[in-house]
Amino acid sequence: METIQATRHAEKRNTGTPLDLSWVEETHINPSATARRAATLGTRRSVKKEWQAAWLLRAITCTDLTTLAGDDTPGNVRRLAAKALNPVRQDILDALGMGDADITTGAVCVYHERIEDALAIVGDKVPVAAVSTGFPAGQSPYKQRIEEIKSSVAAGASEIDIVISREHVLTGNWEALYNEVCEMRMACGDAHMKTILATGELGPIWNVSKASKVCMMAGADFIKTSTGKESVNATLEVSLVMTRAIRDYLERTDMKVGFKPAGGIRSAKQALNWQILMKEELGNDWLMPNLFRFGASSLLTDIERQLSHYATGHYAAAHHMPMG
Numbered sequence: 001m002e003t004i005q006a007t008r009h010a011e012k013r014n015t016g017t018p019l020d021l022s023w024v025e026e027t028h029i030n031p032s033a034t035a036r037r038a039a040t041l042g043t044r045r046s047v048k049k050e051w052q053a054a055w056l057l058r059a060i061t062c063t064d065l066t067t068l069a070g071d072d073t074p075g076n077v078r079r080l081a082a083k084a085l086n087p088v089r090q091d092i093l094d095a096l097g098m099g100d101a102d103i104t105t106g107a108v109c110v111y112h113e114r115i116e117d118a119l120a121i122v123g124d125k126v127p128v129a130a131v132s133t134g135f136p137a138g139q140s141p142y143k144q145r146i147e148e149i150k151s152s153v154a155a156g157a158s159e160i161d162i163v164i165s166r167e168h169v170l171t172g173n174w175e176a177l178y179n180e181v182c183e184m185r186m187a188c189g190d191a192h193m194k195t196i197l198a199t200g201e202l203g204p205i206w207n208v209s210k211a212s213k214v215c216m217m218a219g220a221d222f223i224k225t226s227t228g229k230e231s232v233n234a235t236l237e238v239s240l241v242m243t244r245a246i247r248d249y250l251e252r253t254d255m256k257v258g259f260k261p262a263g264g265i266r267s268a269k270q271a272l273n274w275q276i277l278m279k280e281e282l283g284n285d286w287l288m289p290n291l292f293r294f295g296a297s298s299l300l301t302d303i304e305r306q307l308s309h310y311a312t313g314h315y316a317a318a319h320h321m322p323m324g
């Protein structure tokens with residue numbers, strides 16, 4: 001597990017490419033075939049029982065432990081950050097033979113105003129991610145959105161989760177989307193940029209593929225499904241479309257872009273389904289935190305409960321887990 005932490009940001013970054021509109025326009029997605037393939041992931045495929053605890057520990061290292069609420073306070077963000085440093089009870093880790101593994105979550109994800117609180121607890125042990133650019137709607141003045149990124153980087157966020165202008169996708173203005181994301185990436189500097197598409201608001205599913213391609217060409221380090229605030233958030237169907245766009249981009253450019261499903265992922269079973277998707281579509285590199293993250297506020301509680309079951313043979317009530 002030590003190697004997992006060491007590789008969190010070790011990959012060569014996506015530098016982006018010039019905008020290739022012909023690659024965008026040649027997109028063909030078959031919605032019913034996509035839905036059928038996504039449906040098989042949770043049923044025909046499974047992780048063998050004896051491997052599930054290891055996969056779930058891996059899922060924790062890939063989780064952006066998130067709180068994005070109007071009533072976030074220094075106190076609850078500090079508690080969340082402490083949980084990110086020690087996500088699983090020591091007795092459970094000991095029972096699983098992982099007592100010395102030094103497991104942390106992939107990051108802590110907060111609003112700009114709470115960056116300092118999170119950093120005060122995690123220091124440089126866990127990255128702090130800030131949502132930005134008028135999250136979640138992305139409707140604040142453009143210049144202000146760019147300045148927001150710079151402010152969060154200056155405050156110490158090493159990962160920035162930006163939202164795109166859905167308008168550019170819905171009107172097919174790919175140049176505007178490309179230019180916006182390029183400028184946001186510039187504003188991020190050394191901080192890694194996750195580009196939230198808000199797929200539930202992009203219309204037909206082929207728009208998800210087209211927007212993924214444009215954001216990768218503009219230099220996104222990760223493409224992320226959702227803010228968690230749309231009426232439809234992460235689904236396996238959109239994730240399949242996005243991972244295939246990542247695979248196409250890798251074949252064209254030899255650059256690896258990460259993937260972050262977010263919103264509504266609450267159970268260990270769901271986490272395993274997404275991990276199976278990553279392994280089957282993109283391979284083992286995308287099971288690691290430098291290329292894969294879950295955006296989730298409550299997934300950790302269910303994973304810890306499952307791990308407790310593997311360790312003790314019975315389920316603990318959720319309120320016995322520190323986040324419950």
Ligand SMILES: O=C[C@H](O)COP(=O)(O)O
Pocket residue numbers: 066068109226227228229262263264265295296297298299
């Ligand atoms: O990016 C993370 C999401 O906002 C979390 O959504 P969730 O609260 O449904 O887990």
